[in-house]
Amino acid sequence: MLGSSFKRSSFTERGTLATMILFTIASATAARQRDNSARFRTLPSVISLSNRLEKQIRKNPSDWFWVHNRWKTPNPQFLLRHYHRGVYVPAKAERLKPFRVLIRSSNLPAEAAMSVEAARRIKRGRPDLCLSILVIDKLADFWLNVPEVDEVLQIEDGSSVFAVARKIRGRFDAAILFPSSSRSCIEVWLAGIPRRVGFSKPWRDLFVNQFVRNRPGSLPSQKNEPLQIAERIGADLTEELPLLADPKQKNHHE
Numbered sequence: 001m002l003g004s005s006f007k008r009s010s011f012t013e014r015g016t017l018a019t020m021i022l023f024t025i026a027s028a029t030a031a032r033q034r035d036n037s038a039r040f041r042t043l044p045s046v047i048s049l050s051n052r053l054e055k056q057i058r059k060n061p062s063d064w065f066w067v068h069n070r071w072k073t074p075n076p077q078f079l080l081r082h083y084h085r086g087v088y089v090p091a092k093a094e095r096l097k098p099f100r101v102l103i104r105s106s107n108l109p110a111e112a113a114m115s116v117e118a119a120r121r122i123k124r125g126r127p128d129l130c131l132s133i134l135v136i137d138k139l140a141d142f143w144l145n146v147p148e149v150d151e152v153l154q155i156e157d158g159s160s161v162f163a164v165a166r167k168i169r170g171r172f173d174a175a176i177l178f179p180s181s182s183r184s185c186i187e188v189w190l191a192g193i194p195r196r197v198g199f200s201k202p203w204r205d206l207f208v209n210q211f212v213r214n215r216p217g218s219l220p221s222q223k224n225e226p227l228q229i230a231e232r233i234g235a236d237l238t239e240e241l242p243l244l245a246d247p248k249q250k251n252h253h254e
Contacts, residue, residue: 076210076232076233076234077232077233077234078099078126078174078195078233078234079122079125079126079129079233079234079235080125080126080234096127096128097128098128098129098130099126099128099129099130099173099174100130100132100171100172100173100174101122101129101130101131101132101172101173101174101175101176102132102133102134102153102168102171102172102174102175102176102188102193103115103119103122103131103132103133103134103175103176103178104134104135104175104176104177104178104179104184104187104188105133105134105135105136105139105143105178105179106178106179107135107136107139107179107181109139109142111178111179112135112139112142112143113142114224114226115178115226116146116244117224117226117227117241118178118224118226118227118229118230118235119131119133119146119148119149119226119230120146120148120241121227121230121235121236121237121239121241122176122230122233122235123148123149124148124235124236124239125230125233125234125235125236130150130151131148131149131150131151132149132150132151132152132153132171132172133146133149133151133152133153134153134155134164134168134187135152135153135154135155136154136155136157137154137155137156137157140152140154145244145245146244147244147245153167153168155167161183161186161187161190162190164187164191165187165188165190165191166191168187168188168191168193169190169191169192170191170192172191172193173193173194173195174193174194174195174196174197175188175191175193175195175196175197176197176198176229176233177196177197177198177199177208177229178225178226178229180198180199180201180204180225182203182204184198185198185204185207185208186207188207189206189207189208195209195210196208196209196210197210197212197229197232197233198210198211198212198229199211199212199213199214199225199229200212200213210233212228212229212232214228
């Protein structure tokens with residue numbers, strides 16, 4: 001997947017490098033079929049082209065961050081905090097093409113409050129992640145006070161499941177379902193969101209395609225289901241999070 005913007009010259013250079021590498025690999029394969037020693041003669045050319053490609057990637061990382069959907073949304077951990085290769089984004093890099101994640105919040109205030117930590121850790125899971133929260137309008141202000149949230153989408157009172165699906169259709173790469181309601185999974189299924197993550201239950205498995213299964217006693221966060229989901233998709237549960245500002249103090253200063 002390409003970055004949000006790129007120059008024609010860099011696009012041409014990328015295409016040239018990629019073509020040269022493919023040609024060299026194809027030539028090496030054909031030569032190896034004729035002579036086993038050919039791989040040693042073609043190896044320097046492959047290394048040289050690989051070095052040029054690496055230099056171009058570092059020069060324009062936003063053009064190269066993701067090149068295949070399999071790498072963009074790996075299964076099950078599409079967050080990247082625990083990947084051994086890590087993620088390198090230069091300080092002067094252009095803005096990355098966003099990986100858009102939708103979290104469906106619970107409609108209950110207590111459950112929504114308990115899920116804030118999970119949402120914050122999910123946001124920190126990869127540098128290109130853009131986090132949106134889908135929630136009933138009565139809880140919209142609550143999520144607006146969470147700094148890691150990029151967007152809050154409100155479900156107006158009386159909205160049908162079809163109206164909600166239209167609101168979110170075509171916008172997201174993955175949806176994470178914190179509530180266990182049947183409506184929440186139907187909303188994201190109707191919206192056609194490619195990756196839909198939630199707890200596995202017989203009736204929900206028709207609409208969710210990445211399942212999180214309860215494993216009692218295996219996690220210290222087992223009583224917090226949103227944290228279980230966050231860990232399953234690759235979030236770091238050990239990172240110390242900055243304290244949240246008190247909304248009352250914020251409103252007082254304003």
